[in-house]
Amino acid sequence: xxxxxxxxxxxxxxxxxxxxxxxxxxxxxxxxxxxxxxxxxxxxxxxxxxxxxxxxxxxxxxxxxxxxxxxxxxxxxxxxxxxxxxxxxxxxxxxxxxxxxxxxxxxxxxxxxxxxxxxxxxxxxxxxxxxxxxxxxxxxxxxxxxxxxxxxxxxxxxxxxxxxxxxxxxxxxxxxxxxxxxxxxxxxxxxxxxxxxxxxxxxxxxxx
Amino acid sequence: xxxxxxxxxxxxxxxxxxxxxxxxxxxxxxxxxxxxxxxxxxxxxxxxxxxxxxxxxxxxxxxxxxxxxxxxxxxxxxxxxxxxxxxxxxxxxxxxxxxxxxxxxxxxxxxxxxxxxxxxxxxxxxxxxxxxxxxxxxxxxxxxxxxxxxxxxxxxxxxxxxxxxxxxxxxxxxxxxxx
Numbered sequence: 245x246x247x248x249x250x251x252x253x254x255x256x257x258x259x260x261x262x263x264x265x266x267x268x269x270x271x272x273x274x275x276x277x278x279x280x281x282x283x284x285x286x287x288x289x290x291x292x293x294x295x296x297x298x299x300x301x302x303x304x305x306x307x308x309x310x311x312x313x314x315x316x317x318x319x320x321x322x323x324x325x326x327x328x329x330x331x332x333x334x335x336x337x338x339x340x341x342x343x344x345x346x347x348x349x350x351x352x353x354x355x356x357x358x359x360x361x362x363x364x365x366x367x368x369x370x371x372x373x374x375x376x377x378x379x380x381x382x383x384x385x386x387x388x389x390x391x392x393x394x395x396x397x398x399x400x401x402x403x404x405x406x407x408x409x410x411x412x413x414x415x416x417x418x419x420x421x422x423x424x425x426x427x428x429x430x431x432x433x434x435x436x437x438x439x440x441x442x443x444x445x446x447x448x449x450x451x452x
Numbered sequence: 453x454x455x456x457x458x459x460x461x462x463x464x465x466x467x468x469x470x471x472x473x474x475x476x477x478x479x480x481x482x483x484x485x486x487x488x489x490x491x492x493x494x495x496x497x498x499x500x501x502x503x504x505x506x507x508x509x510x511x512x513x514x515x516x517x518x519x520x521x522x523x524x525x526x527x528x529x530x531x532x533x534x535x536x537x538x539x540x541x542x543x544x545x546x547x548x549x550x551x552x553x554x555x556x557x558x559x560x561x562x563x564x565x566x567x568x569x570x571x572x573x574x575x576x577x578x579x580x581x582x583x584x585x586x587x588x589x590x591x592x593x594x595x596x597x598x599x600x601x602x603x604x605x606x607x608x609x610x611x612x613x614x615x616x617x618x619x620x621x622x623x624x625x626x627x628x629x630x631x
Contacts, residue, residue, distance in 0.1 A: 250584055251615050257565045258585045262478040264487070270473030343463075 271387055337373040337450075339385040342431065344450035346383060347442070350375040357382035358434055359414050381437025383446070388430040393420050402444060403451040409440050419443050421451060465505055469498060472515050476522055482581045483526040485570045493529065497522045519586070520596050523578055527597070530574025568618040576611030583608055 335351050337344040357376040372386035393399075397410030397418075407421040417440050419433040431451070435443045476497060480490035500521050501508055508514045569577060582593045583604075590608075594601045 249612070251565060251612065251619055253565045254569075254580070254584055254615070257569060258482055258581070261482060261485075261566065262585070265474050265478045265481060267474050269477055270470040 268387070335375060337375055337383060337385045339373045339387065339431065342385075342450045344373075344383075344385055344433065344446050346375050346446065347377070347438075349377040349379065350381065350383060351377075356384055358384055358416060358436060377437060379437060381435070383433065383435045383438065383443075386432050386434075388420070388432045393422060393430070400444060402447045403449075405451060407444075407447070409444065411440075417443050419447055421447055423451065461505060461509065464509055465502060468501075468509075468514060468518075472518055475515070476518060479519060479581060479586065480522050480526060482585055483523065483578045484529070484574070485577065489529065493522060493525045496525055516596075523582065523596060526578055527575060530578070565615070565619060568615050571618060572611055572614055576607055576614060579604060579607045580611045580615075 335346045335348070337346060337352065352373065352375045354374070356372065356374050358374075372384055374382065374384045376382045393406060393408040394410065397408050400407045400409055400419075402419070402421045405421050405423055407419060410418045410420075412418060414436065416434060416436045417438065419435075419440075421431045421433070423431050431447070433443055433447050438446075473494065476494050477490055480493050480497075481487050484490050484493065497518055501514070501518050508517055511517055569580075572580070578597075579593065582588045582596065583590070588596065590601050590604045593604045597604070
């Protein structure tokens, strides 16, 4: 063997170590940021700063040149602010690059506000975004791994993606949407206080 | 229109982060052999990319640009670490580091390529990762790191030799190859 030959096992050693990083790590990180933890760590802050900078820089040139109102657009898991001041503020859930606009009475919250409906995906999913309403409504968005849509319920199409909607006790509605790989295969929206049609509409707009 | 552009830029950047985090983190992890450090460097990479996002988003390969930033951050960190090490007092340097000694013994004993990689100087490991994990050519690696092809060849060769020396400490004759 000459010194320029690759030692046996080098690529395997690289591969073994690289395999420690899951494909969906980006989604997990974004989901974590979207959840807006109360005490964000340095990595969360850095990612937030990066994304905020991207937003600010992308719009700054136009905003400066045209002297029109600049959109102040909080990035991660918070309430969006209207551009001109005349439009009402709306809330949205941010998850892995998706933004789900919510009815006006809903505001993002840090923790899951849904009752336990025996849905293992909800607590097990890495990260998530949640919103609640004063009337006791709740919406959650999480990323879910899986190879097939869950059984039961009824099949629907959401923004061109196969999806399935299921009813659960306590007026909870679950909507699994199969989203393109890589990473988690499904976005799971779960809601209490919203109809199936409302939930589908929210998902449809957010996944376009 | 500003709203549209800002929202589009934000969404593009989020999609970029979504797509590139895992590959960048893998590369960074291999370059540094330290996952925590790799995560920090990837975050810094995204911060730097974000500062130039209006320009980067128009590039043909934004991910390649991010990889370049990451590689340079890894090299910078390696240089800083080395400088700090050089600043240690002679007394400390002359005192054997039990952890390093133990690691060396483990390498010799188990001939563990993973431990051998961990013991490489950062610059050599970065070169090996770019060449044999990212499968970049010598020319591509030189462009990415903004150095000469000869530097890539010689550093890669030294890295492979160091690996072999750790994996086969008693091997007597090694064929030298010019860069």
